[in-house]
Amino acid sequence: MVHPGKPTFPHRRVWIAAVPLVLSAGSAPEGPRVGMIDDLVAEGRSVIELVCVECHDGSDAEAGFDVARLTGSSRAAEHLFEWRRAGAMIETGAMPPPLRSGRGGGLDKDDRAAALAFLNAVEREALAKGGAAGTEPARRMTRDELAHALRDLLNVTVDVAALMPPELVAENSFDTNGGTLFIHGEWLKRADVAVRVAVDAAFPDGAREGVAAGFSLGPFLRGAFRRPPSQEELERYGALRASRLKGGATAEQALRATLFAILSSPHFRLRLEDVPLRPAKGERAVSPHGLASRLSFLLWAGPPDDRLLDLADSGKLAEPEVLATEAARMLDDARALRFARSFAGQWLGTRRVGREFKPDPIDNPAMTDSLMADMRDEVARFFLMLVREGRPLDALLRGDETFLSPELARFYGVEHPGGDVARVEAPALRRGLFGKAAVLAATSYPDRSSPVLRGAWILDDLLGTPPPPPPPGASTFDEEAFEEGEERGARAVLERHRASPACASCHDRIDPLGFALDGFDRFGRERSHDDFGHRVEATGALPGGPEFSGPEGLAGAILKDRRVELSREVARRLLRFSLGRSLEWSDERTVVELGAVLEARGFGALISSMVTSRPFTRIESR
Amino acid sequence: MMQPLRSAPHQSPTRHPLPRRTFLRGACAAVVAPYLEALTPGGPATPVRAAWLYFPNGVAEGSWAPRADRRGKIRQLNETMAPLERHRQRLVIPERIFTPRGNGHGAGTATWLTGGEWDHRALDARGPSVDQLIGQRFAAEHVVPSLSISAKGEGFFAADVSRNTISWSAPGRPVFRETDPRAVFEQLFGGGPEADTSLLDDLKDQIRALEKRVSTADRRLLSAYLDAIRSIERRIAFVQDEATARRLEAAAELGLPFALDRPIEAVPEDHGDYLDLLLDLVALALWSGASRCASVMLDHGQSNRYCTFIPEVKGTWHALSHWKDTSGKTEDDDGVTSWSSRRSKRQMYDRVVTWHHERVARLLDRMAALPEAEGSLLDHSMVVYGSSISDGHEHGERDLPTLVAGGAGGAIRGGRLLSARESTSLDRLHLATLRAVGVGEEEFGAADEPLELG
Incomplete structure (x- = not known):
């Protein structure tokens, strides 16, 4: 077995081709007949059991990958993600590793085909068995959601970010993930401070008694708890206010204390709109008020408005058509920009620009905070346009309109029609995601661009096929290679690097994608020479695909050869963001369905299908 | 059943629960370390x-x-x-x-x-x-x-x-x-806006009522909430304890810059x-x-x-830790900093570590200087x-x-x-x-x- 010098990836296409077999029953499968497939699958299972078990066995299995536990016929599908990782390793030839004698790693051709047929069968089984609603434990509001809720309820703006610590986020996840929304004393204390500041701000000088006079407890509680308040709750807070007044407090003081108490309640700070009495095990529909909050926290990053609560009160919100109509209405609202900023910013990494990605202000005076904010917002507004206007999948990479502030227009070197942020026709170079400065900066180091980061970003964030992490010590480049780079440019450096088989298995996939964007510097400015001072050659290729050039060529190749992966990954990220949890193997069925909707009918349909999907509208108790 | 809020009109939420400065003024001037008392024969041993x-x-x-x-x-x-x-x-x-x-x-x-x-x-x-x-x-x-x-x-x-x-x-x-x-x-010692204790009691009641209703998974969230409330209550009690103020004052006399x-x-x-x-x-x-x-x-x-705040060091800590590569152009580097040789890069890496050793040594000095029963904090x-x-x-x-x-x-x-x-x-x-x-x-x-x- 020799390490393949130029691996191709035909089997990935085999996996993809297999998927419609399950979902669109009736279409005739092409290729080998079912019986032959079964034989191959069984053979693949035994290849994996025999070969991999040598290291991946028992409780101390390498990488925690215990083959015997995972191949069991009834369990294999439940370990879909582990198998996918294994598949990537087998595909690239990284596994099995080379022998001690130095002989190359990987499986021989026939064994590999069999192993991949087995993995393919696991995919099909997971899709056939999956689709359950999944559990979604209650969580607290994020820092941003709390800020929006205080704003929407009290009509005040509070800089909550200055008062509370930032949320910890898992790698490649969202801040809406309940798994990282930890509760601790300091969180409680600082949320109290934020609430107190907001309540104080709600009583502007001169209007104090007026605010108190116009206050109505029932509607406020309904807005804060996002459901009709119980009789007991009305009495509880009514009694508090009355006792403060009786104790000599002014109307304003009594109301402040009442507001603070309501906004301290777990019913406000935790997402508990849909808490049934002792839920029975099994799946049930999310209550209409639970749906109202799911919608509003998804699309407004904050609480529902009166109309949504009315629709929940009457139960109408449980109807799929109503849900879809409301989602469309909410996207048209200005608050939807919060969704776009949060979701697109975290998914694409553009939220890092100006934060983690912060160029030295002295060396880079052009990179002002306001410019970087405009760069982040361009991506958010661009994404919002796609969902609001129901644009097709292609528009993600080719959309020819964009949103420029005067400062960003100057940065791009284009005309600005005047006013503040304007919707303009994007110059060819700035179309779609690949032309956005925030995307190009988020995939760079603060002081230079990186084809590797950009290529890995495409594989991971757009296509859902992240390259495995580099093996220990892999970040080392030998110095000779760099001397060569000085002479021949960045491309030569990475080509030299890829001459090593250990690096090539992944970098052959990563680097060519990143090089297609080499015509942009670390801030997304157009350039003709790379960081080594050599002329940029912005050509690239998908693994095994034809060569293309520049961002347009890259977009074209992905939309031609990776449509399915791209649409599924968009759906996957959106589902993860909306459900506030990690996805499980059984969610892949929903991902595949939503991906198909996006591919066929565009972003508007994706949102309406998502908010009416089983995991969004139903919940499981285990 | 209705659970009325306990009213506490005399205690506005923003007011400090105790006038601490009065404590400080009245506190005993002697150095009072909490674990000095443990000297008493037969008394509890100083905890480690x-x-x-x-x-x-x-x-x-x-x-x-x-x-x-x-x-x-x-x-x-x-x-x-x-x-x-x-x-x-x-x-x-x-x-x-x-x-x-x-x-x-x-x-x-x-x-x-x-x-x-x-x-x-x-x-x-x-x-x-x-x-x-x-x-x-x-x-x-x-x-x-x-x-x-x-x-x-x-x-x-x-x-x-x-x-x-x-x-x-x-x-x-x-x-x-x-x-x-x-x-x-x-x-540790309070300060800033303090919570209203009557409100904390009420919040605990709300959570206990909720706990009876929710799924096992959600109960975890509520128990974290309850823990958070309890930690705030503990601090309030600790701050209100007269001994706390005396300990702080004693620590200040021993050079710890807090009051x-x-x-x-x-x-x-x-x-x-x-x-x-x-x-x-x-x-x-x-x-x-x-x-x-x-x-x-x-x-x-x-x-x-x-780590440029350390003399004769350039670059980031993580980049320095990859000391065998001096090209300055790996994926760990910023593209601006480079080093003349492995030896000098390793020296900088060492300096960063040594600089942190200094911080730790200073902490150990402090701990050795804080007296406790039969020795110092460091001894225990x-x-x-x-x-x-x-x-x-x-x-x-x-x-x-x-x-x-x-x-x-x-x-x-x-x-x-x-x-x-x-x-x-x-x-x-x-x-x-x-x-x-x-x-x-x-x-x-x-x-x-x-x-x-x-």
């Missing part, structure tokens, strides 16, 4: 306290090894560890430490104190971590039983869970790490001042009885901090200092830089190199710490036999 100081990115190979004789007596620390030389007699350096189940910048950091394995999908490093086990055992005795502090992170990974978490209160539950010295002080009526700089501009302030708070927390143990991350697990403490990576360039997993300082109430015999022929799980050190502070666990992580430190 523990601290963990984590640093990222490892040390260059060979720069942790001391000169020692055949019986393990340390003659001289490694020259990169010179700042700690004055504490040599109080140090034990165990050789060949490793973490069998998790390594590197992410997994190694997350599991450094848990002895578990890092599951990046479930965000779970197992746990409770050793500091939390101790805190949970002595929860009733301290306002913040286990203090968690970190230097404010910079650069990539500054918000990443695994690289920013060494303490886990339970599997999948990372402990919040405070970065602001003023907030640490307020966590209830003096504002603390939130994050000092100078990074050294900043870390020193955080470590002073550790000494104060342990000595005042506010905490039983404390864990400090001197930086996040893959610190990209520019066990300080574990180390990293989850050995050589930063190799991302080495074996021979993790680790040292133990302090007397642990006589349980530790210092000035020694613990030679080992085989790799020794860090869990054995954690088990020894648990035993030393009086948590009689039979096993921890993969270890059922404590490291012999006595």
Whole structure:
């Protein structure tokens, strides 16, 4: 077995081709007949059991990958993600590793085909068995959601970010993930401070008694708890206010204390709109008020408005058509920009620009905070346009309109029609995601661009096929290679690097994608020479695909050869963001369905299908 | 059934519950350390306290090894560890430490104190971590039983869970790490707006009512909420205790720069001042009885901090740790900084580590200067200092830089190199710490036999 010098990836296409077999029953499968497939699958299972078990066995299995536990016929599908990782390793030839004698790693051709047929069968089984609603434990509001809720309820703006610590986020996840929304004393204390500041701000000088006079407890509680308040709750807070007044407090003081108490309640700070009495095990529909909050926290990053609560009160919100109509209405609202900023910013990494990605202000005076904010917002507004206007999948990479502030227009070197942020026709170079400065900066180091980061970003964030992490010590480049780079440019450096088989298995996939964007510097400015001072050659290729050039060529190749992966990954990220949890193997069925909707009918349909999907509208108790 | 709010009109939420300054003025001028009372014959023994100081990115190979004789007596620390030389007699350096189940910048950091394995999908490093086990055992005795502090992170990974978490209160539950010295002080001694106690009672009632209704999964969230409320109540009680004010005053006389009526700089501009302030708070927390143990991350697990504040150092900590590559053009580098030779880059890497040793040595000075029954705070403490990576360039997993300082109430015999022929799980050190502070666990992580430190 020799390490393949130029691996191709035909089997990935085999996996993809297999998927419609399950979902669109009736279409005739092409290729080998079912019986032959079964034989191959069984053979693949035994290849994996025999070969991999040598290291991946028992409780101390390498990488925690215990083959015997995972191949069991009834369990294999439940370990879909582990198998996918294994598949990537087998595909690239990284596994099995080379022998001690130095002989190359990987499986021989026939064994590999069999192993991949087995993995393919696991995919099909997971899709056939999956689709359950999944559990979604209650969580607290994020820092941003709390800020929006205080704003929407009290009509005040509070800089909550200055008062509370930032949320910890898992790698490649969202801040809406309940798994990282930890509760601790300091969180409680600082949320109290934020609430107190907001309540104080709600009583502007001169209007104090007026605010108190116009206050109505029932509607406020309904807005804060996002459901009709119980009789007991009305009495509880009514009694508090009355006792403060009786104790000599002014109307304003009594109301402040009442507001603070309501906004301290777990019913406000935790997402508990849909808490049934002792839920029975099994799946049930999310209550209409639970749906109202799911919608509003998804699309407004904050609480529902009166109309949504009315629709929940009457139960109408449980109807799929109503849900879809409301989602469309909410996207048209200005608050939807919060969704776009949060979701697109975290998914694409553009939220890092100006934060983690912060160029030295002295060396880079052009990179002002306001410019970087405009760069982040361009991506958010661009994404919002796609969902609001129901644009097709292609528009993600080719959309020819964009949103420029005067400062960003100057940065791009284009005309600005005047006013503040304007919707303009994007110059060819700035179309779609690949032309956005925030995307190009988020995939760079603060002081230079990186084809590797950009290529890995495409594989991971757009296509859902992240390259495995580099093996220990892999970040080392030998110095000779760099001397060569000085002479021949960045491309030569990475080509030299890829001459090593250990690096090539992944970098052959990563680097060519990143090089297609080499015509942009670390801030997304157009350039003709790379960081080594050599002329940029912005050509690239998908693994095994034809060569293309520049961002347009890259977009074209992905939309031609990776449509399915791209649409599924968009759906996957959106589902993860909306459900506030990690996805499980059984969610892949929903991902595949939503991906198909996006591919066929565009972003508007994706949102309406998502908010009416089983995991969004139903919940499981285990 | 209706549960009316208890009204407390006399106590507005923003008012400090107690006029603390009156306490200070009236306090006894004598130095009153909480554990001096333990001198009384037959009285309770002075408790052993523990601290963990984590640093990222490892040390260059060979720069942790001391000169020692055949019986393990340390003659001289490694020259990169010179700042700690004055504490040599109080140090034990165990050789060949490793973490069998998790390594590197992410997994190694997350599991450094848990002895578990890092599951990046479930965000779970197992746990409770050793500091939390101790805190949970002595929860009733301290306002913040286990203090968690970190230097404010910079650069990539500054918000990443695994690289920013060494303490886990339970599997999948990372402990919040405070970065602001003023907030640490307020966590311990109050200050800032205080909660309204009658409201806290009401919140607890609401949560108890909810607990009866929700699913098991959601009950976890509510119990965390309840814990958070209780921690605030504990602080209120601690602050209202007259002895607290006396202890603070005594600490101030001994040079710890804190007082209830003096504002603390939130994050000092100078990074050294900043870390020193955080470590002073550790000494104060342990000595005042506010905490039983404390864990400090001197930086996040893959610190990209520019260490240019250290003389003759350029580049980021993580880039420096890959010291064998001087091109300045690897994926770790910023594209601007480069080094003339491996030797000079390694020297800078060493300097960064040595600079952190200085901070630690200063903490040990402090602890040795705080008197307690028959000795000092340091005599009754066990300080574990180390990293989850050995050589930063190799991302080495074996021979993790680790040292133990302090007397642990006589349980530790210092000035020694613990030679080992085989790799020794860090869990054995954690088990020894648990035993030393009086948590009689039979096993921890993969270890059922404590490291012999006595």
